[in-house]
Amino acid sequence: MKYKKILCWLFLWGAPAACLHAQQSKPTPYQPTHAEILQRYRNAQRLDTVTRKTVFKHNVDANWLPGGTSFWYANTARDSSRTFYLVQAATGKKELVTDSAKIAQLKKDALAPNAVRSHEPSxxxxxxxxxxxxxxxxxxxxxxxxxxxxxxxxxxxxxxxxxxxxxxxxxxxxxxxxxxxxxxxxxxxxVEDSSVYYVLTDVPGTTRGQLRSQPYKQPGDPxxxxxxxxxxxxxxxxxxxxxxxxxxxxxxxxxxxxxxxxxxxxxxxxxxxxxxxxxxxxxxxxxxxxxxxxxSPTFIYESRLYTHYLPETNEMLWTSEKDGWRHIYLVNTLTGEIKNEVTKGDWLVREIDSVDAKKREIWFRGSGRNKNEDPYFEHYYRVNFAGNKLVDLTPGNGNHLAFFSPDRKYFIDKYSQVNVPPVNELRRTEDGKLITVLEKADVSAWQAIGVPFPTPFTAKGRDGVTDIWGIMCRPTDIDSTKQYPVVENIYAGPQDAFVPKNFMSYYSDMQGLADLGFIVVQIDGMGTANRSKAFHDVCWKNLADAGFPDRIAWIKALAQQYPFVDTSRVGLYGTSAGGQNALGGLLFHPEFYKAAVASCGCHDNRVDKQWWNEQWMGYPVGKHYEEQSNVTNAGKLKGDLMLMVGEADTNVPPESTYRVINALIKNGKRFDFLPIPGMGHSDGGPYGRSRRRDFFVQHLLHTTPPDKNINE
Missing domain, CATH: 2.130.10.10 (YVTN repeat-like/Quinoprotein amine dehydrogenase)
Structure with missing residues (x-):
């Protein structure tokens, strides 16, 4: 057995053949005793503490000096001491600075950070x-x-x-x-917007609940x-x-x-x-x-619709998904003719950062252009208006963040993956040429503790063709002879994609839950953004779908590759639209999801904010709003449910949750409910997150969590 465990550790760090060969028998469900779960809680708390300040040299905060030819930055060690470096931008020559007077002068001379360039008015x-x-x-x-x-x-x-x-x-x-x-x-x-109301039940110095209201436009309002x-x-x-x-x-x-x-x-x-x-x-x-x-027969994503006017030449730049991907077009405003498609291909423009009308160049971020990497990784590009001089300024395999010098001649390119520590490179803006590698993150202290990095995973979606991307967090002390229940951290809001792409230099909430004895996953299913128009269109008038067919297929594929994944015990949790999705999993897919924690959910899209819901559910408000409502479908509940809501939520009206509660009561359903006085739009805060962990321990591990009332 010891030999099997050693081989499985090799598998987790990159030797899958060894582990799969070692597993001769099917793993058994992991069901810890009460004493074991108490120890897991203690271990998770310990890991949260000991992993702090264990990742070094992961960031270069460049302080540019007058003239733009040099900058300084500092690295911080575990004891909080700082090491200062002066860098010559043209050559990348790096000088260690130890003289305190020189350090003080460098700090004094540093320019203000380069301002973020403004976008077009909303x-x-x-x-x-x-x-x-x-x-x-x-x-x-x-x-x-x-x-x-x-x-x-x-x-x-x-x-x-x-x-x-x-x-x-x-x-x-x-x-x-x-x-x-x-x-x-x-x-x-x-038109004067109607108000929504809430009551603050415990305001210091009062003996009565305090009524609050705010104007709030809901779908269909004029x-x-x-x-x-x-x-x-x-x-x-x-x-x-x-x-x-x-x-x-x-x-x-x-x-x-x-x-x-x-x-x-x-x-x-x-x-x-x-x-x-x-x-x-x-x-x-x-x-x-x-x-x-x-x-569009579906929707035009208005907040990602970019226009930039060039009155000197009677032209405009415009982004559209009319060819199936979001790309930039150059338009003649005198004739309305599209002069040319500036960018094209099976990839998309994520955001335009700036336009240089004199040089006729566009600076933008895009993703999906590099075929052998995660299609969500953002890269920085420059292209001329004709579209024939596209430069990838950040070619490294990873998700990129670029920080330009004040004159934009140079930039720091920081890139990473969830399981690949950051690299900080100095590059030349003109052609993206690498000048020098400034720092590579030092994660040796983290690795010595043994907490694994998240694992990226890809599987085919509902159509058997489209790649669905996600990540998995697993217990630090995983036992290959056991099967662990799955908990999905869900947010299926169509306004973006949500699976982390950057390296996380901290002990995440997902990892903390995993260390209690779970496989914790996060997935971007169809209907979310940052892929093709067809991928995104799945959400149209269809928010109840939430990409569930893709998520379920992904989790099943995960279990095929990793036998320690138990698909008979799957839960999910989420906040806001994720709260709507979490409850939706139990209502619409009870054959797969068995337990859910829903926080501040927008459970009925007629009750939630107008601008968000009409963008995806359309206007006018039709029968589909009612048909897809968690309130309407509350009677279908199967499985274990916990609802949370902050009474002072000004984002999603608290009555969205209370209407679900009333429908559940009318249908004789059993559920847990945690209202939090004074709290706004939130996942429940520290107390709510603690209760969420306890809920999954109770309902998926079938073990009694620690009794906080006796400080167990």
Missing amino acids: RWEGFATDSLSPDKQWVAVTIDGNVYVRSVKDGSLTQFTKDGKDAKDFYGALAWSPDSKYLVGYRIHP FTSYEMYLFTLAGHTTTKVNTDIIDFFDAPVLHWRHNDARYFLYEKVDRGHQRFRVMEIDASNGQTRTVLDEK
Whole structure:
């Protein structure tokens, strides 16, 4: 038996053939005694303590000096002492600095960190504009809901509208043309959002619960709408623009032509997220021309939709998934013609960092381009507008973070994987050339303790073709002759992907749970982001799916490769959308999932926030909202369930959980419930996480957890 265990340790660190050959008999279910589980809790607490400050040289925080030719950084040792280095950027020459006076001077001379470059304004936010005209001759004002222009010279007022009202159907959001000839404004039909309420039950110094409320727009609720008008100073005319009412988002940002202020562009997203347009307005007569019109039978992911206007050349950069992957397009705004697809292929642009209009270059992050690595790994790229000079600035196999010098001539490339410690390289921005390796993380102290790194794992999804990626955490003292229950940390929100990709230099909550005797996994199933459009579209009007067919297939494949995985005892936990998913696992897949802990779940998408739910579930609110609700399906509950909610949750209204509770009670279901006074949107905090561990120990290991009331 001892020989088998040794071989299995070799397997876990990279010798699978030895372990598989050694396992002659099927492992037996791991079911610890009460005394054994007490020891596991103590060991997990000990490991959380002893693993602190055991990973060194994992980060290079470059402090650039004036001129941009050199920088200094410091490494911190286990005893908190610091070692300082001065680096010459062009050559990578690294000098150890020990003189305290020189160190003090380096700190004094260091430049402020390079500011993050701003992105385009959010379409959810209105824009501010100066009331003073560009030529400084006029001031645009509203009085009693109507539009006036005041002369700076003599203070005289010119009234443009008379049908505005002070609080209802008023005019506002005024914006000047660059030549001061036109003023754009809107007749605004305001909508006051309804409130959601919660009670703080234990406020110090009070003897009564305190009622709180906040405006909260839910799916289907109306929006303030905007009718566009043009006010022409010459002739004092008012023209209603021949365009659709803007009844989704606020008044848009206006993009005027560089050499002809008669025309401007604005963007319109239709409610339901299935149509995006760029419209051009002729300010001389209020006529409208459609420059760009994108429609989708599913959804356009609005917050990942990027536009950048180039008025000097009458062009715009635009991202679209119209070919099945998110890519950048160059558009002629005079004709609406797509001049070229800047990026292309079976990979995607994750985010545009900056645009250099003079050099006609785009700096962006992308993933999936390198076929022999995890498709979620982010790399940094530069490409010209024509798309024929794509440079991968960060070629190393891993997930990358780039930190540029203030003049962007150099950058620090930090990359890692969940099971591969970080490397910090100094590179040249011009061509991505490696100058020197500054630091490789030292994890020897961590490895000496024996806590394993997470294991990446890939399996085919529901279609038998698509790769599904995830990670596994296993007990530090795993016994190859045993089978351990599985607990999935789930979050299937379509707004992103969630499986960690960077090396974690700390003892994670997942590892802490694993060391109690579980195989803890995290998976990105279909319906989450950062893959193809088809992969993402699975979520459309289908949030209850939550990628479960892919997750279940992944866990079963994991068990095929690792015999210590017990698929007869599977639980899951999550928070927010993950809380919705956790309960959904028991409602819709009780044949596989046996226990769940759901924290602050958005259990009914009609109760949750409008902007998130309409993006994925669509508009108008249809029957599918009700059909997929955990409240509607509460009577299907099988298995063991624990619900948590913070009473002061301002993200997901607490009544989302209480409505599930009421439905469970009406259906005679048994469950555990933990309300937490004063807590906001959370997984339950330290106490909630402790109770979550105890719950899985009780219901999957079938062992009594420590009794905290007697300090066991």
